[in-house]
Amino acid sequence: MKDQELFPFPRGRVQEADLSLASSLREMMEREVAAKRLEMKEDYEGLLRPALRRALCETGLQRMMWPQHLGGEGHELHLAPYTVAAALEQLGRADTGLAVWAACGMSLQAVLCGRAEGDGLCERLAPLFRDEGDPLLISFILPVYGEGGDGALWQGRRLQVTAERTDKGWRLNGKAVRPLPGGLDAGLFGALCAVEGEKEPAFLIIPGDVQGLKRGPRLRATGLSACRQAELDLDEAEVPADACAWRGDAETRRLFCWYRLGMAAAASGALLAAHGIIAEWGDNRVIKGQGRLFKNNPLTASVMGEAAQETAVVRLLAYDLAEMLAEAEMRGEAGSERLEAYSLLLAHQALAAAERVLHRIMELMASAGYAKEWQLERYWRDVKTVQCQLGCVELARHALARWFFGSEGL
Amino acid sequence: MAARSADAGSGGARGRGDAGMRAADLEILDNRYMWELVAPGDRLFISMIRDFVDREVMPIRRQLEESTRGDFSLVREVQQKLVRMGFQKAFLPAEYGGWNLTAALTYCLVLDEFGRGEPACVAALGGGAWAMRPAVFAGNRRVLDDFAHRFCGDELYVACFAMTEPSGGCNIENVDLHGRGIHTRARLEGDEWVLDGSKVWPTNSGISDIYCVVCNTDPSLGDEGIALIYVPVPIEGFSFGRFEDKAGFRASREGDFQFDGVRVPREYRAAGPGEDAELLHDNLIFARLFSAAWAVGIAQGAFDDALAFAREKVVAGRPLCQHSLAANLLADMAIDIQVGRDSYVNAAYMYDHPESYGSRVSPQMLSRSTLTKVFCSDMAVRVTNLAMELMGDAGGDASYHVEKLWRDNKIIQLWEGGVQLGKLDVARGYYRYEQFHPNSLYERMRGGGSG
The missing domain is CATH 2.40.110.10 (Butyryl-CoA Dehydrogenase, subunit A, domain 2)
Known part of the structure; x- marks a missing residue:
């Protein structure tokens, strides 16, 4: 049965082209990733890079929203959220990390291409996005939880990089900077920076090969092995004046909204994959020495039903968020606090539900669910990592309280 | 970083007290009541294990896992040290050179200690004690004569x-x-x-x-x-x-x-x-007790690391732990851990005293041990999740230990029958539950008939 029949969502303005893209991505990812998933961890460069190239470059996702006159596909922004949801769900189904990489790239595309001001930066960046030979991996350097050092704060969180205006552009400094989803392989960084002597931060685009940028060794994390993490040191790194993509909070909020759409779609994809795994288990596993299939046992069937229930809801949440973003883009409300609050709510809800379901499915499969061979554990670790990267759940609730109740001083 | 500094120092804030309790521990809930439930010789052994975990395990707990991607040599080194300090023979009868520490509670308290450090590195030795219990309790002289001395030697025997x-x-x-x-x-x-x-x-x-x-x-x-x-x-x-x-x-x-x-x-x-079936069920009941303790130790480790993080991390001008929100989360964890620890201590004590609480192999004891295993392993899932949530994106960062404890704990919840079967065993303590009770609904479902 097709995903849309099993876990339907209101089609709304989802185009046939989106469904067709999702279908071909699914086939491609099954061939390129799912079949090689176990080896991939051992041979990242050898196996994942080509898969990423096919997923991002060959399908056109990497240049999807880029204007046609700059070599992009020129996909309309008010339709793009559905495309992002449909595509990232299928990437997430193959490997959550792939979806996360794609989410970063597409979020930045969406915000850069949606800017009202001139596109000098876009012109400079266009060749990178339309490169068909190498995937452009983008990581964000965002404010982090808590204080420390002399770093300036943005909404109570510490900005990791400081930018100083120079005659030529910007000079950047930062120690032990943590880009998400991964600093080791990213070719481009988008950093929300504190600006010396100014109150308003600036979002700067930093090439991965800029002089003064030094990458640390690989850092291990719970999951997302496709997104290899490393700390960066920025020591007097210089970027041109037009590296500043935007000032002000509205565009930053818009970036967060798109990024969270990607996370919700990745969670939905992980759950669709988990559904396939537990369905196969339920169809083939015989339990209790009674010759009964696993799925026919009332107790386990109940947990399987719960998993399906949550999977359906997570999918609805992802497409709901896509619709909100699409509507917002149409009505010019992009970057609103309202949308940011909803994107936060929906993404956290989707990730929490996905994490819960993966725990439950693992409980059903017991040690097989824990073994790498059955692949469920990878989604379990990946979804937890994405949830952590979304930020502290309790602080997200504070943000929601601010929006829904006008709570102050949190 | 918080977790690193905890490693380098006293092993972090800990939830248990003993005669050697450090000043830093005084602000932590006093758990000395457990001390009164174990024999004096056992207390000494548990203290030795606690010190061993603090001294030999905590500083290298991440490297221990990393070494498993290679040749396991670091894990074996730690295990060999445990053999030398007597862990391998502790649970065997004195007549074979062992220390006769057969109390389930002692075993549980030991695994609680390893849980907060590196839970898995002790499995090679703990599993040995578990595997030899049937022979010890059956008094199988041939098996003990042939193999007990190997466990009581100075080399690792698994x-x-x-x-x-x-x-x-x-x-x-x-x-x-x-x-x-x-x-x-x-x-x-x-x-x-x-x-x-x-x-x-x-x-x-x-x-x-x-x-x-x-x-x-x-x-x-x-x-x-x-x-x-x-x-x-x-x-x-x-x-x-x-x-x-x-x-x-x-x-x-x-x-x-x-x-x-x-x-x-x-x-x-x-x-x-007949006797072997009883020994199997006894070993299973015992295993669920020690699994509960292992999970509590893991939750304790996650709590210690989350607390160290919350003490160090400054948010809005104050350490995170001084914010009511974080204090609530930490309290949720502490409540869970304390209830879990009380639960396994109770169950293990009852198991160790059949003269007061009935046969060790009864539906009631099965229920009691499973109840604590299901509760504690579920609880440790909750606590490790909460700890990761409190730590935000640092929660998934392997520079800290919480994410490892989150991964480690899950298998405890899954093993020995897992969650669903475990709950059926809990039900057996309250009424005569039979999974294959032949009622008409069951027969219909089995036969797939229309009836």
Whole structure:
């Protein structure tokens, strides 16, 4: 049965082209990733890079929203959220990390291409996005939880990089900077920076090969092995004046909204994959020495039903968020606090539900669910990592309280 | 970083008190009541283990897991140190050179300590004690004469209690099946048992010197057909498959193996018909007790690290732990851990005192031990999740230890029958629950009929 029949969502303005893209991505990812998933961890460069190239470059996702006159596909922004949801769900189904990489790239595309001001930066960046030979991996350097050092704060969180205006552009400094989803392989960084002597931060685009940028060794994390993490040191790194993509909070909020759409779609994809795994288990596993299939046992069937229930809801949440973003883009409300609050709510809800379901499915499969061979554990670790990267759940609730109740001083 | 500084210092804030309690611990809830429930000799052993975990394990706990991607040499080094300090022989009878520490509560408190450090590195030794219990409790002189001295020596000697089979994850733990789910066969030929069958996932498989194998002499005999037979390796007919690659608990090794006409002396059966079933159930009850304690230790480790993080991390001008929100989360964790610890201490104490609380192998004791195992392993899932949430994106960062504890704990929740079967065993303590009770609904579902 097709995903849309099993876990339907209101089609709304989802185009046939989106469904067709999702279908071909699914086939491609099954061939390129799912079949090689176990080896991939051992041979990242050898196996994942080509898969990423096919997923991002060959399908056109990497240049999807880029204007046609700059070599992009020129996909309309008010339709793009559905495309992002449909595509990232299928990437997430193959490997959550792939979806996360794609989410970063597409979020930045969406915000850069949606800017009202001139596109000098876009012109400079266009060749990178339309490169068909190498995937452009983008990581964000965002404010982090808590204080420390002399770093300036943005909404109570510490900005990791400081930018100083120079005659030529910007000079950047930062120690032990943590880009998400991964600093080791990213070719481009988008950093929300504190600006010396100014109150308003600036979002700067930093090439991965800029002089003064030094990458640390690989850092291990719970999951997302496709997104290899490393700390960066920025020591007097210089970027041109037009590296500043935007000032002000509205565009930053818009970036967060798109990024969270990607996370919700990745969670939905992980759950669709988990559904396939537990369905196969339920169809083939015989339990209790009674010759009964696993799925026919009332107790386990109940947990399987719960998993399906949550999977359906997570999918609805992802497409709901896509619709909100699409509507917002149409009505010019992009970057609103309202949308940011909803994107936060929906993404956290989707990730929490996905994490819960993966725990439950693992409980059903017991040690097989824990073994790498059955692949469920990878989604379990990946979804937890994405949830952590979304930020502290309790602080997200504070943000929601601010929006829904006008709570102050949190 | 918070977790690193905790490692370098006192081992972090800890939730248990003892005679040597440090000043820093005084602000933590006093758990000395447990001390009054264990024998003085056992207290000394537990103190030694606590110090060992602080001194030898905490500083290298991340490296221990990392070494499992290579040759396990660091894990074996720690295990060898434990052998030298007497861990391997502690649970064996004094007449063989052991220390006779047979109390379940002592074993639980020891695993609680390892849980907060590196839970899996002790499995090679803890699994040995578990595998040898049937022979010790049955008083099987032949098995003890042949092998106990190996455990009481200075070299690591590993044992494996082999239950799970490819055909059914928790068929063996399911008391309602009365052994019918056990497909590993043992047949008596002259003075030898001949074993055929295969096992998957037993802890220490592939690295053990001796296996205690759960098998069946005749499925039609029900519990009378269940046999626990010791198999030393290497031996003809034994073949090991491959080690499992798993999400966590990596310092412990599991794999699959096969018996193809393996022959061992008749006396290597732990006891005999009926008695072996009782020993199996007893070992399962014991395992659920120590699993509960292991999970509590893991939750404690996550709490310690989250607290250290919250003390160091400054948010809005104050340490995170001074914010009411964080204090609430930390309190949620502390409540869970304390209730979990109280729960396993109670259950283990009752298990250790059958004169007051009835047979150790009863539906009530099965229920009690399973209740604490299900609660504590679920609780540790909650606590490690909360700790990761409190730490935000640092929660998934392997520079800290919480994410590892989150991964490590999950297998405890899954093993020994998992969550669903566990809850059925809990129900058995409250009424006569029979999974295969033949009512009409059950028959209809089984037959798929229309009735």
